[in-house]
Amino acid sequence: FLHLEKGEKSPDKKSMMELPPVTSQENGLSQILRLVLKELSLFYSRDVNGVSLLYDLLHSPWLQALLKVYECLQEYIMKKPIPVLSQAQALSCEVVELLREVPQSPEVRELRQVLKAKHFQGATIKRHEITGDIMVARIIHGGLADRSGLLYAGDKLVEVNGISVEGLEPEQVIHILAMSHGTIMFKVVPVSDRPINNQTTVYVRTMAKYCPWEDPIIPCADAGLPFRKGEILQIVDRNDSLWWQARKVSDFGACAGLIPSNHLLKRKQREFWWSQPFQPHSCLKSTTYGEEFAGYGHQFFIAGFRRSMRLCRRKSHTSQLPAYTHCYNALGAPYEEVVRYQRHPSDKHRLIVLVGPSGVGVNELRRRLIETDPNHFQSAVPHTTRSKKSYEEDGREYHYVSKETFESLVYGHRMLEYGEYKGNLYGTSVDAVRKVLDEGKVCVMDLEPQSIQVARTHELKPYVIFIKPSTLNHMRQSRKNARIITDYYVNIKFKDEDLQEMEELAKKMETQFGQFFDQVIVNDSLQEACAELLTAVQQAQDEPQWVPATWICSDTEPP
Numbered sequence: 065f066l067h068l069e070k071g072e073k074s075p076d077k078k079s080m081m082e083l084p085p086v087t088s089q090e091n092g093l094s095q096i097l098r099l100v101l102k103e104l105s106l107f108y109s110r111d112v113n114g115v116s117l118l119y120d121l122l123h124s125p126w127l128q129a130l131l132k133v134y135e136c137l138q139e140y141i142m143k144k145p146i147p148v149l150s151q152a153q154a155l156s157c158e159v160v161e162l163l164r165e166v167p168q169s170p171e172v173r174e175l176r177q178v179l180k181a182k183h184f185q186g187a188t189i190k191r192h193e194i195t196g197d198i199m200v201a202r203i204i205h206g207g208l209a210d211r212s213g214l215l216y217a218g219d220k221l222v223e224v225n226g227i228s229v230e231g232l233e234p235e236q237v238i239h240i241l242a243m244s245h246g247t248i249m250f251k252v253v254p255v256s257d258r259p260i261n262n263q264t265t266v267y268v269r270t271m272a273k274y275c276p277w278e279d280p281i282i283p284c285a286d287a288g289l290p291f292r293k294g295e296i297l298q299i300v301d302r303n304d305s306l307w308w309q310a311r312k313v314s315d316f317g318a319c320a321g322l323i324p325s326n327h328l329l330k331r332k333q334r335e336f337w338w339s340q341p342f343q344p345h346s347c348l349k350s351t352t353y354g355e356e357f358a359g360y361g362h363q364f365f366i367a368g369f370r371r372s373m374r375l376c377r378r379k380s381h382t383s384q385l386p387a388y389t390h391c392y393n394a395l396g397a398p399y400e401e402v403v404r405y406q407r408h409p410s411d412k413h414r415l416i417v418l419v420g421p422s423g424v425g426v427n428e429l430r431r432r433l434i435e436t437d438p439n440h441f442q443s444a445v446p447h448t449t450r451s452k453k454s455y456e457e458d459g460r461e462y463h464y465v466s467k468e469t470f471e472s473l474v475y476g477h478r479m480l481e482y483g484e485y486k487g488n489l490y491g492t493s494v495d496a497v498r499k500v501l502d503e504g505k506v507c508v509m510d511l512e513p514q515s516i517q518v519a520r521t522h523e524l525k526p527y528v529i530f531i532k533p534s535t536l537n538h539m540r541q542s543r544k545n546a547r548i549i550t551d552y553y554v555n556i557k558f559k560d561e562d563l564q565e566m567e568e569l570a571k572k573m574e575t576q577f578g579q580f581f582d583q584v585i586v587n588d589s590l591q592e593a594c595a596e597l598l599t600a601v602q603q604a605q606d607e608p609q610w611v612p613a614t615w616i617c618s619d620t621e622p623p
């Protein structure tokens with residue numbers, strides 16, 4: 065289907081010798097076929113056994129098309145050295161007409177689409193700024209042109225299907241291609257220095273979303289690769305400093321598409337990315353906080369299930385504090401280089417972080433996970449500046465520290481997350497998490513999404529699971545008997561607006577922090593969500609996962 069003619073090169077003499085002798089058009093196979101069909105038609109009406117079958121077979125359009133193509137190719141060989149493009153064009157039209165009535169196989173349909181795609185055969189064209197020539201701007205990795213190995217970026221386009229492209233606008237050339245049926249022939253003058261792509265491929269996680277059709281500066285939107293936040297891309301070509309080529313690891317069969325380079329995307333980000341500030345959850349706005357909750361009413365005590373921790377998060381002033389500034393720095397990198405990592409059985413476990421809007425069931429799921437095997441799963445013991453109660457034990461419910469000690473932990477960046485509640489400070493330290501991991505256990509904690517960045521370190525290698533609410537209708541059913549934990553004394557039923565708020569907040573969290581989520585679990589049926597959580601946690605520990613390259617090799621440069 066794709067014929068590429070390069071410059072003025074004559075046909076290969078050796079291949080000519082090996083071909084059967086030339087048949088002239090008049091005595092050609094089509095002529096013989098016509099005669100045979102004429103003979104057969106005489107017997108057709110007499111109902112001679114098998115004649116109708118033979119007639120239909122020889123009369124089929126595909127056989128006639130095949131003969132036509134064969135004869136025409138013989139003709140081209142005769143008229144050496146230059147193939148006759150006008151004839152080729154006429155031939156392709158005739159053959160297409162012949163085959164038009166024949167139902168097409170899916171493969172033929174697909175091929176037609178490829179051939180008619182706006183970035184023809186996986187290449188883009190542009191007008192040379194100085195000479196005005198139509199040039200091949202880039203070859204799309206894995207596309208038809210790339211696989212043919214015949215077209216290169218920088219080749220000058222001279223003719224398309226016999227029509228000179230001199231003086232034409234690139235759009236007009238595309239129009240000719242779009243109007244062409246079947247075979248498309250290009251006449252090109254090859255670029256003198258063919259580029260060699262000797263770059264190593266790099267894998268990245270996208271930290272922003274991108275839609276080529278909404279990008280006014282992309283050279284060819286049809287050749288663009290749209291992506292969501294958090295997708296893993298394989299970057300296959302970085303020759304152009306502004307436009308790279310990449311493909312999704314989730315769709316390896318597809319050919320590559322254009323994506324803005326790191327440099328370009330950063331520039332764009334400065335213009336319009338992350339313009340919406342994160343809205344903190346307001347579910348508890350009108351709640352009067354009571355006494356903090358201890359023990360959570362369960363048979364055994366699990367550290368880290370402090371209601372005060374969750375309540376103070378919502379009132380926290382964390383974004384003003386130094387520990388949280390990393391978050392904004394990291395958002396500046398549009399692509400994060402990633403590598404495949406599988407924890408060695410002798411390595412420490414990865415930290416499991418659960419994230420979700422208030423009331424979605426983060427703590428319920430965490431508690432149930434720990435209950436499945438309390439010797440294997442554990443929470444980290446938080447710190448607090450409030451005084452110890454008579455029934456409490458230092459290092460079990462909390463680490464009880466002075467305000468000065470707590471603040472020194474904060475300013476020393478030792479706190480993963482912290483906040484103030486009723487005049488006391490509460491927080492979880494890196495050391496508390498490390499203690500669980502050092503004991504060979506899996507540390508499971510919940511974090512506000514703004515704090516994920518702080519936990520994303522080479523040491524903790526957090527695996528982040530987003531707990532997502534199901535649809536409103538489902539939640540109205542499933543949360544009938546559930547209680548929102550807002551206060552020590554009053555556990556109120558979920559109202560419709562609480563559920564709506566949960567849904568809205570979940571959307572915002574996904575939009576703003578979705579790039580950090582390794583897994584998303586919809587908490588519809590508690591039992592199913594628990595089973596999914598257990599599987600996800602096991603996969604995080606025992607199966608290969610994409611992690612930032614800096615966690616594995618500390619000297620990795622950003623792509």
Ligand SMILES: Nc1ncnc2c1ncn2[C@@H]1O[C@H](COP(=O)(O)OP(=O)(O)OP(=O)(O)O)[C@@H](O)[C@H]1O
Nearest residue numbers: 374422423424425426427428542546547588589590
């Ligand atoms: N899938 C579910 N089906 C029914 N009830 C659920 C489900 N998930 C959680 N719940 C209930 O919803 C209530 C709130 O859950 P939970 O306390 O775990 O929320 P949370 O995400 O930790 O939010 P917060 O931090 O505000 O407490 C609890 O009563 C819990 O038992």
